[in-house]
Amino acid sequence: xxxxxxxxxxxxxxxxxxxxxxxxxxxxxxxxxxxxxxxxxxxxxxxxxxxxxxxxxxxxxxxxxxxxxxxxxxxxxxxxxxxxxxxxxxxxxxxxxxxxxxxxxxxxxxxxxxxxxxxxxxx
Numbered sequence: 001x002x003x004x005x006x007x008x009x010x011x012x013x014x015x016x017x018x019x020x021x022x023x024x025x026x027x028x029x030x031x032x033x034x035x036x037x038x039x040x041x042x043x044x045x046x047x048x049x050x051x052x053x054x055x056x057x058x059x060x061x062x063x064x065x066x067x068x069x070x071x072x073x074x075x076x077x078x079x080x081x082x083x084x085x086x087x088x089x090x091x092x093x094x095x096x097x098x099x100x101x102x103x104x105x106x107x108x109x110x111x112x113x114x115x116x117x118x119x120x121x122x123x
Contacts, residue, residue, distance in 0.1 A: 005054040011094040021076025055088030
């Protein structure tokens with residue numbers, strides 16, 4: 001999830017699926033209280049990052065992350081295309097064409113209005 005929201009504008013395909021789940025460990029776990037505390041701190045860092053870099057609220061994100069009774073109970077909550085946009089996780093539904101148009105608009109916004117303006121040649 002952090003990778004999906006670590007950009008200026010995000011897109012998701014209409015049929016794409018995102019799985020929102022808590023941090024998990026596999027393998028040998030030593031020092032259970034310490035491991036739990038470590039996982040809890042890591043989880044909070046992920047939650048803060050995602051909510052700062054998207055429009056999803058902390059409450060909504062946690063609800064999706066820790067949902068019980070879901071078909072994918074052990075995996076997390078599946079969110080499909082437009083639903084990811086509705087909850088504020090992703091900015092728009094679209095593909096490569098929309099992403100390229102957005103990239104071009106970002107470049108146009110940042111381009112100096114008049115040639116030479118950036119170097120301070122015109123005053």
